[in-house]
Amino acid sequence: MTDELDGVRDHYRATGLTERLKTVLAALGPEDRLLTPQQLGTLDQFHTRGLAATAELAQLAGIAAGMSILDVGSGIGGPARFLAATYGCQVTGVDLSEPFVEAARYLTGRTGQGGQLSFQAANALELPFDDGRFDIVLLQHVAMNIFDRARLYRELRRVLKSGGRFATFDVVLGSGQPHYPLPWARTPATSFLLTIDATRETIEPAGFRMLAWQDDTAVAKAWFVQLRASGPPPPPNLGVVMGPDFAELAANLGRNLMEGRLGILTAVFEAASTNS
Numbered sequence: 001m002t003d004e005l006d007g008v009r010d011h012y013r014a015t016g017l018t019e020r021l022k023t024v025l026a027a028l029g030p031e032d033r034l035l036t037p038q039q040l041g042t043l044d045q046f047h048t049r050g051l052a053a054t055a056e057l058a059q060l061a062g063i064a065a066g067m068s069i070l071d072v073g074s075g076i077g078g079p080a081r082f083l084a085a086t087y088g089c090q091v092t093g094v095d096l097s098e099p100f101v102e103a104a105r106y107l108t109g110r111t112g113q114g115g116q117l118s119f120q121a122a123n124a125l126e127l128p129f130d131d132g133r134f135d136i137v138l139l140q141h142v143a144m145n146i147f148d149r150a151r152l153y154r155e156l157r158r159v160l161k162s163g164g165r166f167a168t169f170d171v172v173l174g175s176g177q178p179h180y181p182l183p184w185a186r187t188p189a190t191s192f193l194l195t196i197d198a199t200r201e202t203i204e205p206a207g208f209r210m211l212a213w214q215d216d217t218a219v220a221k222a223w224f225v226q227l228r229a230s231g232p233p234p235p236p237n238l239g240v241v242m243g244p245d246f247a248e249l250a251a252n253l254g255r256n257l258m259e260g261r262l263g264i265l266t267a268v269f270e271a272a273s274t275n276s
Helices: 002-011 017-028 050-061 078-087 098-111 149-159 196-206 217-230 246-258
Strands: 068-072 090-095 117-121 134-140 160-173 208-215 262-271
Touching: 017 098, 050 078, 050 134, 050 160, 050 262, 068 078, 078 090, 078 098, 078 117, 090 098, 098 117, 134 149, 149 160, 149 196, 160 196, 196 208, 196 262, 217 246, 217 262, 246 262
Parallel strands: 068 090, 068 134, 090 117, 134 160
Antiparallel strands: 160 262, 208 262
């Protein structure tokens, strides 16, 4: 497992990320000017369909004011900041990449949301939280980097309250092997995809009951068609985070979706009672 973790860390190493962010954000104003989560939306939503997908997943999950949310694989904190600002909830983010965590804390300072948010480096298979800590756990475009899915979903169930909800928005395997490089893996060595059926078959035995299940591949395809027609978003965008080859990585994801090699799943599960 150490080799797998090292490979994923290397993919998201993002050396000097916070300094790059400071440089590109200078175009939006001085350091002491507060930014909104929406202003950062093209930069910090590291998944297909960006901010719109986060908003839809939050609504489907039933996030409300006062809830305690865990964002697993929180990246540089975009979804967490949006959720806190929109719903008035408390959000904890964890990510394997320490540069991402550092950047998430910096950007959260720039939006003035430090009281609602916290970020820390952690392995999703060994979460540093007590049992039953959270009302909702979110997982967006993360599971593809994790080999031991059964252990992942058991760990997410562990930190959820009974009756809490687990909401996932992830890439699934279609027909045939995908073309690489991709946004989460430049080679197959750090890509651990499951089919849509195998994903459900792995989640439910971990202690979950399915509430919502959507194949959003067609919606994602339409988004990529529109993106291709309009061109990449103006800076600051995800190229700042992932480097100059991000356009190629994203284009390959779109190509794989169009060819049916990959799909997009949105689903919400309820944490079953531990006594059941």
